[in-house]
Amino acid sequence: MTTLRQRLFKTALLAATALTLATPVAAAAQAAWGPYNADFPAGGGGLSRPLAGKAEGDILPAGGPWSIHGWVQVSEAVSAPSLVAGLGDPEAGGRFLTVDGGAFGVWTGGQPLSVKAAIKPGDWRFVAAVSDGAKVTLYVDGASAGEAPVAAAATPAIIALAPRKVAGFSPFAGRIADFAAEGRALSESEIKTAAARKPDPLTVYESGSPNWPVQVRQMYGQVTPQEAWTRPKGKGAISAPVAKPAYAGPALVADGPDAWTLKRWSLVEAPKVAQDGAVVSTPTYDARAWYAATVPGTVLTTLVDRGVYPDPDYGLNNTAIPESLNKQAYWYRSSFETPASAAGKRLLLTFKGVNYAAEIWLNGEKLGELKGAFIRGQFDVTGKLKPGQNALAVKVSPPPHPGLAHEESLTAGVGENGGMMALDGPTFIASEGWDWIPSVRDRNTGLWQDVVLTASGEARLGDAHVVTTLPKADNSQADIEITAPVENLTGHPVQATVTAAFDGFNVSKTVTLAPGAGSVVLSPAEFPQLSVAHPKLWWPNGYGDPALHDLKLSVAVDGQASDQKTIRFGIRQITYDLSLMNPSGHLRRVEVDFSKARQLGQDITDGSHEGIRKVADGWATSLTAQGDASPAVRDADDASLTPYLVIKVNGVKIAARGGNWGTDDWRKRVDRTRLEPYFRLHKDAHLNIIRNWVGQNTEDAFFDLADEYGLLVLNDFWDSTQDYNLEAQDVPLFLANAADVISRYRNHPSIVLWFGRNEGVPQPILNEGLEKLVHDLDGTRWYTGSSNRVNLQNSGPYSYKEPQTYFTDHAKGFSVEVGTPSFPTLEAFEAAVPAPDRWPISDSWAYHDWHPTGNGATKSFLDAMTAKLGAPTSLEDFERKAQLLNYETHRAIFEGMNQELWTKSSGRLLWMTQPAWPSTMWQILSHDYDTHAAFYGTQKGAEIIHVQMSQPDHRLALVNNGLTPIIGASLRARVLGLDGKLLADRTSRIDAGANSTALGETLDLSGPLAQGAVVVRLDLTAADGAPLSSNLYWTAKDAEGERKLSAMSAQPVSLAAAAGKSGAETLVTVTLANTGSAPALNGKLTLVDAKGARILPAYYADNYVSLLPGERRTVEIRYPGEARAGAKVELRGWNVIPVAAKVR
Template sequence: MTKFRYLLLLLTLVGAYPVAAQQRYELNSGWQGLPIGKVKATGPQLSQPGYALTGWQPAVVPGTVLTTQLVNKQVPDPFFGMNNERIPDIYRTGRDYYTYWFVKDFQEAAAAGDDQVWLHFRGVNYSCEVYLNGQKLNKQTHHGMFLRQAYNITSYLAKGGRNRLAVVVYPPDPVGNPNGGQGGDGTIARNVSIQYTAGWDWIRPIRDRNTGIWDKVTIEKTKQVNLKNPHVVTRVPGVRQPKGAQQPATIQVTAELENPTAKPVAGVVQYTLGGQVVKQAVTVPARTTRQVSLPALTLQNPKLWWPNGYGPQNLYPLQMQFLVGGKTVSDEENLQVGVREIGHQWNAKTESMQVLLNGQKVFIKGGNWIISDAMLRFTKARYDAEIRFHRDMNLNLIRVWGGALVERPEFYEACDKYGMLLMQDFWMSGDANGRWVDPQKLEDQYTRRKYPNDHRLFVNSVADQVKMVRNYPSLAIWCGGNEITPPKDILAAMQDTLLPRLDGTRWFIPFSNADSMSYNNLGGNGDGPYGIQPISQFWGHRTFPFNSEVGSVGVGDMESLERFLPTANQTPPRYLGPTSKPTEQVDSMWTYHTYISYEQYLLPYGAPKTAQDFGLKAQLVNYDQYRALMEGFSSHMWDWYTGSIIWKTQNPWTSLRGQMYDYYLDPNACLYGLRSGSEPLHVMYNPVDSMVTLVNNSFEVKRDMMLVVDAYDMAGKKTPVTQVIVEINPSSSKRYLPINALVKRLGMQQGMFLSLQLQDFDKKVISNNFYWLPDAKGEYSGLKSMAKTAPRLTARQAAPGKIEVTLANPANAPVAFFNRLSLVNPSTQKRILPVFYSDNYVSVLPGESKTVVLDYTPSADVPAPQVSVEGWNVAKQLIHITGK
């Protein structure tokens, strides 16, 4: 291209896409804070730029009072040991103790002409007064944790550009008594706020109840018209496939245009998507907000968005602008659009709903999500890491639990990226909101059933949060509450008015285990159980057809325990009584961190001698437990079940239950057992009837595969079992052959190993599954006396931030069993976190090798990490990483 033609093209593009006039920036540093009891000045005085802030302390915004106190070393880390007991609880101190002023000085010149400047709060808990340069911005006190605030501050800005913002934040009211109940005494639910802060069975109380400016504060600059709350709906009719050419999709877009000026403003609202521009002329009357609908766009051969395991997560950038007079950009919004259509249908056989995506039914393999951090210390990087872990577990849905919040846009962005469908609960819980008689609750069921105090605030907050997250393709299901519906008037407003008007594209469930989602004809509450189970239970016992909560244990290994348990408390559980039903005793610190029992399921490996021994054996149980959970549900897809959601996959505090990785982002064997059991195309062993079974989650027939089944004894001797060509239909499970007689014969004395593989005709492994089976008494006697092996280990830097580790086991050796790989700091020998492993807790057969890829972010602090490998019968080794 000639220089002249390039310049001509550049000028043409500039004319087609005017440069945006607005700017946004975040006020996320330089804040100062002080308790209200130590502040004598009024809001108008404090917010004067010249008022001296002598004795004030650095404050964390976004953050809470507790995060500010922690940064200033006024409280100990509440996640370590029993430090949380050393922090005063607001129920006993009174609300003033955690009522704080937050002050921020910032530079912003007074706006010129008709330019506008806006101040946005994305979340304050719980109520606040806002002052700028001596003037109060909110005429009435703001209430509600889940209601955004926006103020036009154009007329309040100082002429010289030196401005001061002062915000006094009040805690929830009531704060609730943290008496050990779910949500404490329940009264925290009188607020439109977060419920877990008064304590739950997986967390201790958050002492300030998360009081503070907990989410982003931003300044936005526009011309006359503010473009806000765009809404993008994608219509994808018919039944689609991830591959091949696509029939057209339809894009429908609306937006709100706010004109705060004294004159009507004429212009054009337009957006670009997929190389096409859609425009609509509009006049916005003075001092009004107007919603405008743009002409529908037909998108030819669209690149569709699919959930994890079913297809790619294609996203289109969408730029939306309002042009004053059709020329000058007044405001601009930029979105990432996933072209897809969510649906659902009733499965008469299972008596539950099944999720449809682009016309195809999707078997739900999900995890319950609480919140990223109990003290609301959210980061885009942490969100990305946690959702990536869920992708790596081969899950396809995350349910955001109703005792927490509507998750942040950065969370949704990560879910869009990694293909996680979202079931988003609103802020109700059967525990606090009156589903059951509960002596720990202050008020009776009839009273609690009417919570919260302010129904209008709840409804307004729903409307606002729906607008905030409705454009994310990952969002699939709205849910009225956890295990209970909202009060009738709130439910009617949500179901009949708000969601149809503001969204209208997604399935609404009145509560998380409603019969309209999953008909409960088995008794009980329609979810659970929540403790460890025999692995045969997952395969042979029919439970709720779309279980919104079923889960188990999740203790990490010794290195994980050391992060938050004092040395004196790093003692293993003791088992008393018979192995069939032991009595387990644990250190009080473990109890404080909400440990739940492994019961008799760890003892077949031998009673733990140390905490390190317990941690290792717990990983064997963890792996087996979660692999079996998802395998059992998948084996009955569309027959017994349409999905299952694990309770739960992560903890926002240093809890010792229900987690695939710990609070510090260190994965345990739960993650890799679940990764195996959730594999989209998977070969597996049914422990009930010893059938080898295949499951195929894809939308296409899988054929031309060799099923290879081999058994190994404890010495590594191989017994070929079968080798047969197999195929399986789309979205189905298929039973192939029983191997019960062989398992009984080979495993009677010491137990055995069972290797199941699907291979293509070039012997490339498509699916690999490896089981360790007990002896005739249910003991792992062979593992207890298993001989050592010394695999050859190599580590190669394949690319920046990517390491390939190969374990090669000698031909005449026993199986190199259950090896944990870790990327470590060579100076401390501690793990680098987070690291993403293509697999872990791996076993290598005699004469074979296995390569694991480690993906991490390089750091100048650790320029030359090492790889640690340690297994059940493999001594710990440190490996230097070689170049490419």
């Protein structure tokens, strides 16, 4: 994400694709360039570079003499004209050799000169074109073959070999040897001499489709302690620590039959303990002086909860917490009694997540060790747990390379993204500090997930694998295959019966299990009940219900129940439209079905460094030879999105609109209660996909909630940014953690693919290991090494861009990261920053991620605000103006995608949607669940049925993300002056097919915009008159025109609110009416309690509402629990007279 790493990575890739240049003739003396040697598969890219002796941007003048010549070898029969090589830009006055079927030729932008020749694939032919400025002569094999008049135009001073994507020409496939150019007309004798020199068989050819490069440079983060004068300074005082009540419940809490969670823990710094684990884990050890620990949770969470340190979320409090927390180990300890029902059973102790390394002791005996934040530690404690009191002690160590903190300030700047901790992956590498999160003092060390005890009989179930496929095009049948790992814990064979039951279906299979691990497969071929008719499918948000099913899996030994599990799964099938390089060098646009490949036992794609190939518009994965011929790979209907990804669920193309989750919470407070409001808000914003960035959110609640709310997940592993971040040093450890994560979470329907690395491909040994794990342990999803560039768009931009540019310039194809500054609500900001540091912009702003430079470069945001709306004069004025920009930019990001859906765009994910802490950058909601204008701009642009206006050209469009066509809709467009005067009013009919965008008429705003700025209101109604969508734009001819918005008079808006019940929630119905004479823009509703504090979480159906004169609107607000006495709704806005109404 950093500008530096993008620049370094670009340099590396340019070096990897540089042309092979034999010793050139001195350009200044003879104006000769070359020779060049290159090989071009049909599916690869072309190559170009500035002419030697010329600078970038130099021009070859029109007219004048020139010559181009070289050896050409076509690799396959040619049926359409292709540009082979030449001087300049083929779309701006270039001079090129061509091949077309049985003819060689020369082309200078007009009618080509061509001559027939016997062209056979594999044969070398010498071709030249010589011009004296008035005519051009074509030579084939040294002999003149024809001439024609020529009038070459001026063109950039570059050599271009096999240029791609030129109108009227297909890609050249073959080799070019000894290609050269001169700024003079060669003589016939010189041509004959050149034609007599055959290509050297030892020539090394540069590829137009090189392999992906390995990492060649890296960054270490903060390498020396930060200079004191650059550290953040604030006027506000550091808060006093505030202790919270500690857990006071039972030590063991039952989670169902034969399962318990260890809830009561103590914690102490390891240097304070002189004894080893053999002593600390004895039941009689005295740990009463230890802290009552918060588990699951990190060390820092416990120390904040116990009042040792202040809340690091607030102001500069984090700077008062020492970095020493990440440079020492800690002891956790739990005392508990063995459940009576566990007597006589096999007992398993499972650590669901420990960061980073742990020694585990029970009753004086060492059980073992654990390493890596994402692997489960499982220990058989049969016979080791004693009747009565037991003691479990865990010595937890932080990552061994915690790095040094960079404290953001206006002086110090944003700093680097991460550093030394990247060596320690798998861990929370972001906790060293990123441009959206400060350094977490303990680096998330601790028992960050639950510790559970389970009991079973002599057979124990492992991680079952449930694979669902839809064999019929109409999705009327689902095939369910269940693989149940079963471990025979005895020393002899046993008869085991595995039973699977869901939705009223029940199948059983009896097998003989040898001692040790085994598995039982239940398939539709053996059990017809597992072919389910008319299944309830899992769909992403907006496309249908995310239906989930509970599979009850059990095993019995000799008729006696031994173990059971409940596995929740969704019936759905993922396929992918991709452009993949096949073994013959062609880029095939195909639909790939990995589930079918799994059934066939085939490995169909190659994501290795050698398998990733450069293509015309980026990079693409390859098909294996097996994949190229596989029925799991079929040609796609439409190649217009080449080479970009399209995700399909249940056969339906999904317009992927979503956002990145950097870290759910920077202190890993990730219980379901805390996380669920974030997921609900994402659903309410009409998003359907999120990304588990660098795997920092890998926990049960994250995937459970993604399943429930219909949010697809792009799932990363724990490696970041090639040619910038360090690479993991312990590959076996990384792969062991990855294997456990895949096995643990593969049944979640929300997971749509696996990324090996954020922005780059892992080192070869790791990349190939991950690809193999996904193939072997999952087999139903695509693994790709990089989160960008490979069949995806490059990352960014991240700073402010004009809204219209999201329609024309940015985030084409499938873009995984695109962002813009996104300041929170006034209330959320005030809740995070002490009053003395709120205005003017201070170090506290920078510490909370408002960086004038760097990726987000808020200077561009502030410059745009000043140019369009006037320089901010106070925090309140800044926030009011920021929300206007927030709304229009976030809406434009998704409307730009809508405008070219399925032609140039298939997915856009915001960087980012989820706040890790009280951040002022990028997110569309706040850490305390508040939602600012960016949220509602996103919600509007991502509507299921949506009416919009293209920002650059004012063309109207109907976006239908539904699966039913819209016929006979009416689209009304009104244009009003800022004074409320109606300037235009048009209604037109518009239809839209299912899952498509229909373009309508273009509004002519040239007249209205002569007054500077106008308001455009769009209303879409169905054929029966039912409202479908509305949208409102403030638009201006330029920045000066937009400043007229600041002169709008404040409008009176009446406000009323009434409360009622809606299930377990309170429903507040708010009615607004603009009683003024002009539009009222960006009306912000805030629900508060009797003390004036915001009620959060609260779910607003709409907000930042804009009303035309006389317009009335109803907005529903829901919040959990009973109605709050004395609650009221407050309203403010761009030009709204502030008002409040009691909730009746």
